[in-house]
Amino acid sequence: MAQITMTQALNLAIDEAMAEDDGVFCLGEDVSAKQGGGVFKVTQGLTEKYGEHRIRATPISETAIIGAAVGAALAGQRPIAEIMLMNFVGVCMDQIVNHAAKLRFMSGGQTPCPIVIRTTTGVGVGFGGQHSDMLEAWFAHVAGIHVVTPSNPADARGLMRASIDANDPVIFIENILCYGLKAEDPGPGYRVPLGKAAVAREGTDISIITYGRTVLDALAVAEDLAKEGISVEVVDLRTIAPYDEATVLASVRKTGRALTLHEAVRPFGTGAELAANIQEKCWHDLKGPVRRIGGTFSAVPFASHLEQAWIPTKPQIVEQIKAAMGKL
Amino acid sequence: MAEIDRDKLLDIYTRTMKVNRTDEKFRALLMEGKVAVMYYCVRGQELVSAAAMAALEKDDYVVCTYRGQGEQTAKGIPMEKWWGECLGKATGTCKGKGGTMHITDPETGIMVTTGVVGSGLPIANGLAMASQNNGDGRVTLVSFGDGAANIGGFHEAMNMAQLYKLPVVFLCQNNRYGEHTAYADHTDSPNIATRAAGYGMPGVTVDGNDVNQIYPAVKEAVDRARRGEGPTLVEAMCYRMMGHFFGADFSYMPPEHLAEMKAEDPLPKLRKVMLEHQFTEEELDSIVADIDAQIDAAVEHALAAPLPDTDEIYKDVLEETA
Numbered sequence: 001m002a003q004i005t006m007t008q009a010l011n012l013a014i015d016e017a018m019a020e021d022d023g024v025f026c027l028g029e030d031v032s033a034k035q036g037g038g039v040f041k042v043t044q045g046l047t048e049k050y051g052e053h054r055i056r057a058t059p060i061s062e063t064a065i066i067g068a069a070v071g072a073a074l075a076g077q078r079p080i081a082e083i084m085l086m087n088f089v090g091v092c093m094d095q096i097v098n099h100a101a102k103l104r105f106m107s108g109g110q111t112p113c114p115i116v117i118r119t120t121t122g123v124g125v126g127f128g129g130q131h132s133d134m135l136e137a138w139f140a141h142v143a144g145i146h147v148v149t150p151s152n153p154a155d156a157r158g159l160m161r162a163s164i165d166a167n168d169p170v171i172f173i174e175n176i177l178c179y180g181l182k183a184e185d186p187g188p189g190y191r192v193p194l195g196k197a198a199v200a201r202e203g204t205d206i207s208i209i210t211y212g213r214t215v216l217d218a219l220a221v222a223e224d225l226a227k228e229g230i231s232v233e234v235v236d237l238r239t240i241a242p243y244d245e246a247t248v249l250a251s252v253r254k255t256g257r258a259l260t261l262h263e264a265v266r267p268f269g270t271g272a273e274l275a276a277n278i279q280e281k282c283w284h285d286l287k288g289p290v291r292r293i294g295g296t297f298s299a300v301p302f303a304s305h306l307e308q309a310w311i312p313t314k315p316q317i318v319e320q321i322k323a324a325m326g327k328l
Numbered sequence: 329m330a331e332i333d334r335d336k337l338l339d340i341y342t343r344t345m346k347v348n349r350t351d352e353k354f355r356a357l358l359m360e361g362k363v364a365v366m367y368y369c370v371r372g373q374e375l376v377s378a379a380a381m382a383a384l385e386k387d388d389y390v391v392c393t394y395r396g397q398g399e400q401t402a403k404g405i406p407m408e409k410w411w412g413e414c415l416g417k418a419t420g421t422c423k424g425k426g427g428t429m430h431i432t433d434p435e436t437g438i439m440v441t442t443g444v445v446g447s448g449l450p451i452a453n454g455l456a457m458a459s460q461n462n463g464d465g466r467v468t469l470v471s472f473g474d475g476a477a478n479i480g481g482f483h484e485a486m487n488m489a490q491l492y493k494l495p496v497v498f499l500c501q502n503n504r505y506g507e508h509t510a511y512a513d514h515t516d517s518p519n520i521a522t523r524a525a526g527y528g529m530p531g532v533t534v535d536g537n538d539v540n541q542i543y544p545a546v547k548e549a550v551d552r553a554r555r556g557e558g559p560t561l562v563e564a565m566c567y568r569m570m571g572h573f574f575g576a577d578f579s580y581m582p583p584e585h586l587a588e589m590k591a592e593d594p595l596p597k598l599r600k601v602m603l604e605h606q607f608t609e610e611e612l613d614s615i616v617a618d619i620d621a622q623i624d625a626a627v628e629h630a631l632a633a634p635l636p637d638t639d640e641i642y643k644d645v646l647e648e649t650a
Contacts, residue, residue, distance in 0.1 A: 059487055075459065
């Protein structure tokens with residue numbers, strides 16, 4: 001099978017969804033051929049196939065972009081709206097939180113809002129304080145939204161198809177540092193159901209619950225620690241909210257130890273919710289408290305060495321695992 | 329402007345009185361303590377809503393605000409469902425989960441009622457974008473107040489609508505107050521419609537208390553949109569004759585302003601036009617009596633209707649919970 005990058009995986013998923021359903025269309029800043037097919041090239045080549053009505057380059061107007069997606073969804077279409085960088089959701093939170101997320105409920109089920117909001121972010125590329133944040137917890141705290149993020153190209157293809165199929169809003173987070181990852185193409189029509197985590201690596205001593213780019217760190221650490229006789233299980237949530245509680249709890253019941261890991265800042269992060277739930281439901285299976293790793297509680301800094309000090313690192317993960325195992 | 333024909337006048341009158349009698353009934357129920365809910369009075373703005381809805385086709389989309397009773401009832405939401413929702417009953421349009429500020433009834437084209445000032449405009453663009461994409465010929469009308477003209481979404485939406493020539497009509501009901509703040513205290517330019525020029529869009533300011541101005545203006549905007557010529561901003565000058573919401577203090581409205589409002593009240597003016605068109609007092613009164621009877625029956629139905637099941641709080645969150 002062919003190898004594809006995550007960028008290609010996302011492009012293929014959007015392309016095949018647009019080919020199958022005339023109601024699927026993209027809108028966002030710089031997405032059309034005139035601007036090169038998106039700042040990270042995810043929509044490259046689609047304008048030529050589907051025209052400018054279905055790959056709509058928009059003004060820099062996040063509120064108008066999401067509002068338009070909401071309205072089109074209410075009229076039965078399936079818009080894929082791009083918010084170029086995740087921090088810009090701050091401009092259009094009203095449309096996402098007060099409208100997209102709530103219209104199904106407030107209308108008594110009459111107006112579902114099937115939109116995919118693609119957005120990209122990531123720490124480690126020197127974009128500084130307003131272009132790097134992982135803000136998934138903001139959305140995980142709102143009822144009526146799926147929050148999704150892939151850690152590899154196959155999941156990117158499958159999660160994007162499933163997100164476009166979904167009859168509710170999806171925040172689809174793409175990590176800038178993952179676009180270039182290469183893996184085997186799962187092929188046309190591939191779908192990864194929303195709300196299903198993957199056990200990315202099986203283990204018996206501790207469960208790392210993570211998602212997105214930090215899955216790669218977790219897998220690398222698991223590989224290293226295997227050499228020292230520590231068996232690490234890695235659970236890739238894939239859908240951050242509502243998450244696959246059954247897979248998470250089963251993993252923790254098996255290993256008896258849990259570590260949550262995310263790039264987003266630690267206080268009030270998704271790791272806190274996961275830890276609380278695990279401790280409520282797996283208390284008697286746990287050999288120690290659930291540990292949490294997240295980004296530093298400050299703005300993402302610019303200077304490279306500061307950024308590397310800010311972000312969760314592999315040595316930190318190793319340290320937390322060894323502490324949990326009583327091996328420090 | 330072309331003369332409005334008698335049938336259309338009768339249609340507008342009927343819709344106007346439906347809005348007015350619904351408003352009167354709601355305030356009476358609130359005064360009597362029979363219901364206790366948030367209600368945003370539309371006294372003084374009945375004609376604007378009614379004329380605008382009369383300019384639309386049945387399948388056209390509407391986005392309105394918490395002060396949307398006029399659009400909702402004039403567009404034709406069945407009264408029992410409308411009152412059911414306002415009273416928080418299982419029989420309401422939204423099973424009692426939306427309430428007075430969030431009435432939705434896709435069957436009559438009321439797609440969103442937003443409680444957030446200015447948020448309807450970007451959504452209206454999306455409805456219109458869908459129509460442009462699939463060629464269904466529908467027009468979307470979004471109603472909002474003068475206060476909404478100062479929020480970012482207004483500007484973003486106006487620019488985008490004109491850029492794409494979307495089939496949308498922006499209806500600004502300039503009722504001279506943004507929440508509790510008088511127009512002159514929130515905006516220094518004399519009119520909202522002049523802003524349209526900044527987006528390359530036609531904008532008109534008309535007297536919303538004069539049926540011969542408001543109806544033709546909205547109709548022309550709707551026709552333009554349907555012909556694929558793009559959006560129009562119609563500013564209807566009118567008066568909110570009461571406070572921001574029922575029960576709110578509106579002693580801040582100066583007495584001379586209240587006198588001005590009374591002189592411009594759209595209802596006696598419309599009645600005069602109807603009489604000039606050879607409708608009789610008896611005909612007009614009997615239309616109102618008929619509406620009152622329908623409203624009374626709908627209110628009785630809603631008062632007696634069951635409350636939503638408490639399980640509803642878990643339903644309609646996501647499709648899985650539908």
